[in-house]
Amino acid sequence: AQTVTQSQPEMSVQEAETVTLSCTYDTSESDYYLFWYKQPPSRQMILVIRQEAYKQQNATENRFSVNFQKAAKSFSLKISDSQLGDAAMYFCAYRGDNQGGKLIFGQGTELSVKP
């Protein structure tokens, strides 16, 4: 069975600085998707960034980028120029090929941003 592990329960970053959140996963599949979702206090999960396993190029969305290491089964999220609005729970998630709406989430990392 696939598993997703986030080993950092809490992280803190100074406003305008850069922070990296870690995620590792375990799978025997070769095709899959990886996601980072943000969950602010409003509780709504918001997609931050997505990576297809078959793509070697790391995904980037404005200030958010990932470091995808397929062989190491690692998928870290880098947030550059951190803003106060980035404070939230961040979840790493895995979806196997043809798994529809079934995501497997990690335990989450709570990010705080200091002014």
Added chain:
Amino acid sequence: DAGVTQSPTHLIKTRGQQVTLRCSPKSGHDTVSWYQQALGQGPQFIFQYYEEEERQRGNFPDRFSGHQFPNYSSELNVNALLLGDSALYLCASSLVGDLLFTGELFFGEGSRLTVL
């Protein structure tokens, strides 16, 4: 364009009771997935509905059941509530074609269930 809406936002039940949670998908979406998020944990997949049928199911007992209506809205029913069912229940929607290629889900704000 309304996003995913869920009701009620909060509710309190006692052990042994039954509960129904409701979800309206984002406009244009045809699949609905339900997740349970216990306090301090990541969401866990309960099941997914498409074309009014349960298509996938996670590791949840038969006390958890669902339904999808012709307008794509969905209900989650939980019978014989246990204290451990206390959680945030999240609904997520997508267009099945998009789901195949991108896997992206759009989430609602959830229904917070407390079982006493």
